[in-house]
Amino acid sequence: MPFTDLSIATSATMLPIQEIADKAGIPRKALELYGNFKAKIDVSSLPPATKNGKVVLVTAISPTPAGEGKSTVTVGLADAFNQLKESVIVALREPSLGPVMGMKGGATGGGFAQVLPMEDINLHFTGDIHAITTANNALSAFIDNHLHQGNELNLDPRRIAWKRVLDMNDRALRQITIGLGGPLQGVPRQDGFDITVASEIMAVLCLATSLEDLKEKLAQMVIAYTYDKEPVTVRQLGVEGALTMLLKDAFKPNLVQTIEGTPAIIHGGPFANIAHGCNSLMATNTARRLADIVVTEAGFGADLGAEKFMHIKSRKGNFHPDAVVIVATVRALKMHGGVAKNELTHPNADAVRRGMTNLAKHVDTVRQFGIEPVIALNRFMTDQEDEMHAIMEWAQENGVKIALTNVWEQGGKGGLELAKLVQQELMKPTEFKLLYDETDSVEEKLRVIVQQVYGGAGVQLTDNAKRKLNELKKYGWDALPICMAKTQYSLSDQPSLLGRPEGFTITIRDIIPKLGAGFLVCLTGDIMTMPGLPKQPAALKMDIDAAGNAVGLF
Template identity: 85%
Template sequence: MSFTDLSIAKEATIKPIEKIAESAGISRDALELYGNYKAKINVDLLEPAAKLGQVVLVTALSPTPAGEGKSTVTVGLADALKQLKESVVVALREPSLGPVMGVKGGATGGGFAQVLPMEDINLHFTGDIHAITTANNALAAFIDNHLHQGNKLHIDPRRITWKRVLDMNDRALRQVTVGLGGPAQGVPREDGFDITVASEIMAVLCLADSLEDLKERLAQMVIGYTYDKEPVTVRNLGVEGALTLLLKDALKPNLVQTIEGTPAIIHGGPFANIAHGCNSLMATQTARRLADIVVTEAGFGADLGAEKFMHIKSRKGNFHPDAVVIVATVRALKMHGGVAKDSLKESNHDAVRRGIVNLAKHVETIREFGIEPVIALNRFVTDTEEELAEVIGWAEAEEIELALTNVWEQGGEGGLELAKIVKRQLATPNQFAHLYDEQDSVEEKLRAIVQKVYGGADVQLSDKAQKQLVELKKYGWDALPICMAKTQYSLSDQPKLLGRPEGFTITIREIIPKLGAGFLVCLTGDIMTMPGLPKQPAALNMDVGEDGEAVGLF
């Protein structure tokens, strides 16, 4: 029989969510049920924790377009720790419908290391992303109505920076014109759409630690500028209360379970290549209140999600990872070693050797933060013993702890070796340190990321970015952490420069202040905040069976 993620999920025995909550120490009063297998957690009704659990961050080398199984390893590691009788909760992001319907698939793990109910989580789940979409577009409607009703704030329609969003890859909406059709239809202006997971409201929700904090962050968001080039905020419009009302339920973390019954909190879903790429701070801190060990992930490679986890999320939460796992695969190493995507199934240990330079850079990056990483070599059926030996031998020579994992096929059992190594790492205090201080200049912060994380030579700002930097300094917005928007496929800003490029310069084409989220988004290369669908989107394989169940999800 040929197993798929969906078929395995359908055959799994799923427990009532009350049972999962009970195992995690969550009282029934703190649960808000969404059917039998999903619930939101009212964190205000949780028992106080004697201490907060340790955090294991799972990241990866620079991925291939097919993905390397980072979420699968994250879930499998949590299940393996549970098999070792550890108190553990896994914390993940919510999948966006863009990748689900596009090419990458969902974000619920895979095989026997996934979270359930898989179909619900990959589709509408508890409606959090829809609520963020609605709040974002409500704000857009309030802005356009303000223009239509007399524009008391003197907002310059040419300098409105707030975009509408949709949780779907739709390139046709990147640039649009609104307000056509005469005076009754509003004020004509150019506009555009981002994907919902790139919305500042998504970032705000993921970094807020309370309802009050959420409201204040929403109020601080800049939506545009006046004719005198002064910033206009949500507070100026007076609609932060309405936006908070739309998001009050979405702020509560979601509780589900893994196939093996490990409690899983899934909440928030920002992309790591165009946003900060981590599940919500509230979800992680809630998990830390419930368990001794929290296993969480950050999107794409260590150059993106992990760097942002360290400099944005953990800084805001006043904690840092106690251990870091870097997921690698033979096929990704071969691609970084020069093998084409359609030839990755062919054995080629020489390409593996050449591609190891990419993995080596990510190891160096985590070490720059003062943490000794563990490598999870995620095994695929096409891997040969010779190829695996190439990676294992390199890790031994470099004195890097490595575990061969097979959690897709074996679940937690396939991650026991990794779990034992992680436990040893958790028992050893690290020397964590940020790579830049928030008070450093924007140029210094950018240079620290480019040189220490990407391995590049320098950074340069476009004329537009230089003008924006002058504005940032004028308004005192430069003392914020950096959120780089960069391709995930390369350490550089050029997606085709695989392996470990050197001597390159990163070009910052635009700097966008996100005052509610509390960071500066720096756009590099050709990165898009509204992706497009591929020629053969995954949606072509999706359907609904006669029993009403999903077909074709992965």
């Protein structure tokens, strides 16, 4: 019987979470137990901070259906540091049920480089995402009740900016009509659902640094516009206190462990192609005060996840990565070189060389931030020696450090070479720099991202986006970082343009202010804030056995 992520995870022996807490330096009084192997961390009960651990950011090339294994490498790298006797914690995002039941899968790593308990984390975990769903939809209920009870704030039902959410891919809910059935049922209006991880409340929770900060950020969220087209915030509705109360437990980071017993903090999970795609500041900062090295990841490729990590999370958190790892695979590079998915097992070193242009751009992007990246070549069984040699040769010619990793099969042992190269980078001073200032114009910030990060020619705004931009400037909201909502599959806004496309123009079709989160979402292409399920959802393979154990969960 072949190994699966689930079979490996369920056969692993977990340590009581109190032992993991002891290893991380977390006192028992700071633990709120969720069974034997999960706990919330009461950060207010931690001892005073005496260190600020160095941050290792794991990113990747532009993802393909062939798989890159970014989360797997992230976990395996942390386990490798643990084997090298480093004080280390891995900090990850929480999985969303939409992708778990759909196509993408979970977010707990894979093989022998996983965080545990894998089934719990990939399903309901400690209920954080459900709490965000509840808070979001409570706000929707407050808005509609305000309309029903006299509309003192003069809200225009046609201009309600706040949507309901659900932690599931459900295209049928993208556009709905509510309030039907007569005067007693509320005010009829058009509405819609986003997926929970696209909610601004998720972004707010992940960028807040205290409960007080969380409450203030919630109060700043724009929920609607009046008949006079003036913005209305949560503060004007007066429910920020209630929303904070609903989120008080979800705001606490979650402690779990890897298969090898490395402490892992998993908290928050905004989508990377819709939102900023990083785990919470609370989780990262908690890990930094407890460990010498924090291994964390950003969503998708460096054009999306790493760029937003730098310009949004690092800026808000007043820290920056001390080292960056870019994950690549032979299989994915072959796809970027023009090979179809069903032909990836056929040796093709020339296609690998063609696909190297994508990796080269991500290396260039990280270097622009003043950090010298290390490439993790995540090995698959079907990889050929000449294919791997082509990548190694390119790295040597371009002065890029690279390490073969095999953490899926070997756990931390398979990441030791990578960990040692990253150790060398952590010993060097960095000259970190952001690529734009918040005070730059929106047009300039977009130009920088498109030209310097994506390698495109320029930016084009639709008439709708231009109108939104004028509104932003009118209200003084333009001095915020940009959060690009873009396809993850291409450096451009066209998913089919693989490799390193050139001369393309990015089209901005809408600009949505997220004042609570503190950024502007710029929508490109056909990005959906409520994804749909594929024809054959992963859920079709899922079940439980007679003992209640999960079956078919990857």
